[in-house]
Amino acid sequence: MIILNTIFPVFALIGLGALLRHLNFTTEPFLKASDRIVYFIFFPLLLFWKIGAAPIVDNGTLDLIVAAMATIATIYIVSTVCIKIFRVSRFSAGSFSQSCYRFNTYVGVAVIMNAFGEPAVSRFGILIGFIIPFINVLAVSTLIWFSGRAIAMRERVRITLRALISNPLIIGCLSGMAYARFIGEFPVFIDNTLRLAAMVTLPLALISIGGTLRLKNLKTHLGQSLLGCTIKLVLLPLIGYSFLNALNASPLSKQVGMLFFALPTSPAIIVLSSQLGSDTQFAATAIVLSTLLSFFSMSAVLMLF
Numbered sequence: 001m002i003i004l005n006t007i008f009p010v011f012a013l014i015g016l017g018a019l020l021r022h023l024n025f026t027t028e029p030f031l032k033a034s035d036r037i038v039y040f041i042f043f044p045l046l047l048f049w050k051i052g053a054a055p056i057v058d059n060g061t062l063d064l065i066v067a068a069m070a071t072i073a074t075i076y077i078v079s080t081v082c083i084k085i086f087r088v089s090r091f092s093a094g095s096f097s098q099s100c101y102r103f104n105t106y107v108g109v110a111v112i113m114n115a116f117g118e119p120a121v122s123r124f125g126i127l128i129g130f131i132i133p134f135i136n137v138l139a140v141s142t143l144i145w146f147s148g149r150a151i152a153m154r155e156r157v158r159i160t161l162r163a164l165i166s167n168p169l170i171i172g173c174l175s176g177m178a179y180a181r182f183i184g185e186f187p188v189f190i191d192n193t194l195r196l197a198a199m200v201t202l203p204l205a206l207i208s209i210g211g212t213l214r215l216k217n218l219k220t221h222l223g224q225s226l227l228g229c230t231i232k233l234v235l236l237p238l239i240g241y242s243f244l245n246a247l248n249a250s251p252l253s254k255q256v257g258m259l260f261f262a263l264p265t266s267p268a269i270i271v272l273s274s275q276l277g278s279d280t281q282f283a284a285t286a287i288v289l290s291t292l293l294s295f296f297s298m299s300a301v302l303m304l305f
Helices: 002-006 008-022 028-052 059-085 090-099 105-116 118-147 153-165 168-182 188-212 222-246 251-261 268-275 280-304
Strands: none
Touching: 002 008, 002 105, 002 280, 008 105, 008 188, 028 105, 028 118, 028 168, 028 188, 059 090, 059 118, 059 222, 059 251, 090 118, 090 222, 090 268, 090 280, 105 118, 105 188, 105 251, 105 280, 118 168, 118 251, 118 268, 222 251, 222 280, 251 280, 268 280
């Protein structure tokens, strides 16, 4: 019943997005515009609101952040080794690497809110405020390394900093943490405004995800995409659980952490792959496959935790 109550609503809205696109109720320009609105406005506001009224980083949150960073660093090394062992082409290497550790923030907030409530969402928001910059550094480094292009160190730093400074989710998270630290409570009229904005965010985000899923390239990249999904949805949660246990993480941090580890890969891999000359078709296939298979990884976490 917990799976039905928690995960079904999320996948129902993703499915609705796919159906609306199939029936031409939504169009490509509409989906791009709605995704931009969610990414640049509504989702940062949601994160700011949830984190801004939450306590500042405590020991429980710190354990979660350390465990998540250690896990992603480990998976990053594993993905780099797999690129060599399984002969992933240089063109696909950057997209493959990202598919092993990037996470879908929208799905994460929706499932965590349904499963564990607002305190868990606040902790998740603080986590991603630290983890997104770390992931972007890893992703940009790998994309540049395998691009085969001679890029000066100054240009590498510029690309990485631009990816971090211009990321609205990072801005929303850091602004929320600063607000929580120095103020800590929203006036009622501001709280109600942000609450209304938050009500729009997740449904629109999930419908956009569904509308952009495409199955046409699935067969071409199935083998290596499945390898990336296995690393992301099986190996990463197992390693993450080991780090959470080693750090004696609190029950809430374990719940949030394990759902974070079980999330599908992020649509953001297409953006960076496109900007830095990696395989966007592989990225699209990995997103579709990971989104579908994450139903099972998240269900397993919910049953166990």
